[in-house]
Amino acid sequence: MPLSKSTIQYIKSLHLRKFRQKYNNFLAEGGKIVSEILQQAPEAVEQIYAVPEWIAARQHLLSNIKTSVQEITAEELKKIAGLKTPNQVLAIVQQFNFQLNADWLQNDLSLYLDGIQDPGNMGTILRIADWFGIRQVICSPDCVEIFSPKVVQASMGAFLRVQTVEMELAEWSKNFPELPVYGAVLNGVNVFKTPLEKKGIIVIGNESKGISPENEVLLTQRISIPAPPGGGAESLNAAVATGILAAVFRNQG
Amino acid sequence: MPLSKSTIQYIKSLHLRKFRQKYNNFLAEGGKIVSEILQQAPEAVEQIYAVPEWIAARQHLLSNIKTSVQEITAEELKKIAGLKTPNQVLAIVQQFNFQLNADWLQNDLSLYLDGIQDPGNMGTILRIADWFGIRQVICSPDCVEIFSPKVVQASMGAFLRVQTVEMELAEWSKNFPELPVYGAVLNGVNVFKTPLEKKGIIVIGNESKGISPENEVLLTQRISIPAPPGGGAESLNAAVATGILAAVFRNQG
Numbered sequence: 251m252p253l254s255k256s257t258i259q260y261i262k263s264l265h266l267r268k269f270r271q272k273y274n275n276f277l278a279e280g281g282k283i284v285s286e287i288l289q290q291a292p293e294a295v296e297q298i299y300a301v302p303e304w305i306a307a308r309q310h311l312l313s314n315i316k317t318s319v320q321e322i323t324a325e326e327l328k329k330i331a332g333l334k335t336p337n338q339v340l341a342i343v344q345q346f347n348f349q350l351n352a353d354w355l356q357n358d359l360s361l362y363l364d365g366i367q368d369p370g371n372m373g374t375i376l377r378i379a380d381w382f383g384i385r386q387v388i389c390s391p392d393c394v395e396i397f398s399p400k401v402v403q404a405s406m407g408a409f410l411r412v413q414t415v416e417m418e419l420a421e422w423s424k425n426f427p428e429l430p431v432y433g434a435v436l437n438g439v440n441v442f443k444t445p446l447e448k449k450g451i452i453v454i455g456n457e458s459k460g461i462s463p464e465n466e467v468l469l470t471q472r473i474s475i476p477a478p479p480g481g482g483a484e485s486l487n488a489a490v491a492t493g494i495l496a497a498v499f500r501n502q503g
Numbered sequence: 504m505p506l507s508k509s510t511i512q513y514i515k516s517l518h519l520r521k522f523r524q525k526y527n528n529f530l531a532e533g534g535k536i537v538s539e540i541l542q543q544a545p546e547a548v549e550q551i552y553a554v555p556e557w558i559a560a561r562q563h564l565l566s567n568i569k570t571s572v573q574e575i576t577a578e579e580l581k582k583i584a585g586l587k588t589p590n591q592v593l594a595i596v597q598q599f600n601f602q603l604n605a606d607w608l609q610n611d612l613s614l615y616l617d618g619i620q621d622p623g624n625m626g627t628i629l630r631i632a633d634w635f636g637i638r639q640v641i642c643s644p645d646c647v648e649i650f651s652p653k654v655v656q657a658s659m660g661a662f663l664r665v666q667t668v669e670m671e672l673a674e675w676s677k678n679f680p681e682l683p684v685y686g687a688v689l690n691g692v693n694v695f696k697t698p699l700e701k702k703g704i705i706v707i708g709n710e711s712k713g714i715s716p717e718n719e720v721l722l723t724q725r726i727s728i729p730a731p732p733g734g735g736a737e738s739l740n741a742a743v744a745t746g747i748l749a750a751v752f753r754n755q756g
Contacts, residue, residue: 370623374740383734406737442754478753481636484659487627490746493739497747500731501695 253299253326261299261330264342267395274345276397280337285311286407287343292317294346300339301327332399345397348413350422351386356429357449359499360386362419364465365456366393366488373404374489375454380408382496388415388451390465419453419465431470433461434491438472441498452495457488506552506579514552514583517595520648527598529650533590538564539660540596545570547599553592554580585652598650601666603675604639609682610702612752613639615672617718618709619646619741626657627742628707633661635749641668641704643718672706672718684723686714687744691725694751705748710741 263269264277275296278284281304287295288311298312298319305312305321312319327336354360361384366372372394379387394401396414423431430450453469455461461469475486475494486494516522517530528549531537534557540548541564551565551572558565558574565572580589607613614632619625625647632640647654649667676684683703706722708714714722728739728747739747 374743377740378743381728381730381734381739383731440754442750475634475750476754477634478636481634486634486746487630487742489740490627490631490743493743493747494750497695497728497751501693501729 251320253320253322253330258326258330261340261342265332265399267398270345270395270397274347275342276345276402277332277399278341278343278402279331279333279339279399280403281339283402283407284339284341287341287410288312288315288317290407290410291343291346294344295341296344297342298339299327299330299341304338346409346413348415350388350415350417351413352426354386355422355426355451358386359384359449359496360388360451361492361496362388362390362431362451362453362465363393364390364419364453364461365459366454367457368488369394369398369400370404371457371487371489372396372401373406373408375492376401376405376408376412376414378489378493378496379412380405382500384412384496386413386415388417388419390418390462391416419451419468423451423468429470431468432473432495433466433469433471434495435461435466435469435472435474436485438474440476441473441495442476444471444473446499446502448499452492452499454488454492454495504573506573506575506583511579511582514593514595518585518652520651523598523648523650527600528595529598529655530585530652531594531596531655532584532586532592532652533656534561534592536655536660537592537594540594540663541565541568541570543660543663544596544599547597548594549597550595551592552580552583552594557591599662599666601668603641603668603670604666605679607639608675608679608704611639612637612702612749613641613704614745614749615641615643615684615704615706615718616646617643617672617706617714618712619707620710621741622647622651622653623657624710624740624742625649626654626659626661628745629654629658629661629665629667631742631746631749632665633658635753637665637749639666639668641670641672643671643715644669672704672721676704676721682723684721685726685748686719686722686724687748688714688719688722688725688727689738691727693729694726694748695729697724697726699752699755701752705745705752707741707745707748 292315295317430447433453545568548570686706
C-alpha cells in the first residue's frame, strides 16, 4: 500500500521541532540506529517504514515486537527522509521523558549542560556520558533539542542509555546543598591536581559564552584543563572538554 | 570593478580538492578566520575579496600587508562563497607545506592520524593539538584533507599554529627506533595507570575501523581509556579520545 499524502505530511512535520514537541515523537533514520532502538526500547517505536530488503534481513528483530512495519519503496523513503542519502528504514519513536533522579544525583556524577547549541557536540557529549557510565545528563532549557535528527545521529544510540532531563540548575541545586557543583571554566584550579569527589555535578558551558553568570554563582568548585605554556588555542571544543573532565573524574586516585 | 567570469570560475574551483591541489591554494571564509590568517601568516594570503564594510573596519590589519584586496558586493560574495551564510570576506591562501620535524618528533609529543575521515574531527583534533602545545600532527595519506573548508572552519585557526605533514607511518618510524609509538586501542593498558614518556607518537585510528593492521604492528605500547563497568557506548568519538590522551600525557606526574 503506498504511503498516503497525510502520512507523508505527518512524517515530514516531525523533521521540525515544533511538531516533534506537539506529537511527543521523533524520527530515527538508518538501519543501525533503528535496530538499536528496537533492541533497547522496542516499546517506544510507534511505526517503522522500511524497504523490503531491510524487513527481510531483520525478521529476527521484528518477529518479537508489536510495532507495525510498513513496506515502502526507496522512492517513498526519499520523500519522507531527512538524510541526504536515505538508508533503508525510518522509524517514528516516542520521546523519552525522564524525571530528575535524585539518587543518582546524590551518589554519582551527573552532567549539567548550560546552553550547548551544536547538535554534534550534544550527541558526542551523550556518547561520552554513556562511555563513562554517567547515567544522567541535565540540560538547560536553551540547549539544542535532544531529539533533533542530528543529535540522534551523533549520539550513536547513547540517548537510549543516558537519561536526559531539561531543567534550570537553580531550580534543583538548592535542594541538594551538600552536592559539589564543579564548573569547567578557564581560570579554575587544575583538574589534574585537585582531589575530586566521586559524586557531584559537572557544569559545561555554552560553546562560545561558557557558563552563564546565573549558573556560575552556583558553582562550588571552578576547575580547568590546563594548557601548557606553549599552548595556543583559545579554547577546547565543549565536547572534548567534557570528555577530558569525565575521564579524570572517573580515573582519579 | 566587478569580478570577472574567469575569477569567479577560479574561486569556485577551489571549493574542490582537485583544484586546491592543482593550484596549491585554499579558501578561508569569514572575518574571524581571515583576520587570524592575516595576523599569523600574512605572506600566505594571495588575494582578499571583501565587502566595503569589512575593508573599512580592518584598515589597521590591511595597511601593513602587501596582499591585494578587492572590494566586492554582497551579491558577488554569495556567488563565490561556500558558506550558506557568506560572511563579508573570502581569501585565497597558499597551502602550508611542512616537512617532518625530526627534532620535535624525538623530543616532544606528536600525533599520528591514521585515516581520520570526518572534517569536524580533524579540525577538532588540530584544536586539541594547539591547546596542548603539540606542534606536529602527521596524517596518513587517506585522512581528510587539512585545507578542505570544513576542516579550516572547525580548526578555528589551529591549522596556522600546528604543523601538519602527510606521510605513511611506516615510512619514517623505522628511522627512529627509540621512539615510543603509543596507539589508542580498545584492549590496551589503562592510560591513567601507566607511566608515559614525555615524548613519542600517539597514533589515533579511523573513526569506525580504528588503527589499520599495517600500523598496529608498529605500535610499541597499546593504550586505552578505560570505561567503568557501567559504561555502555561502543566507542568514544576519535577527537574526544585524542583530547583525553593528550590531556593525560601532558598532565601525568
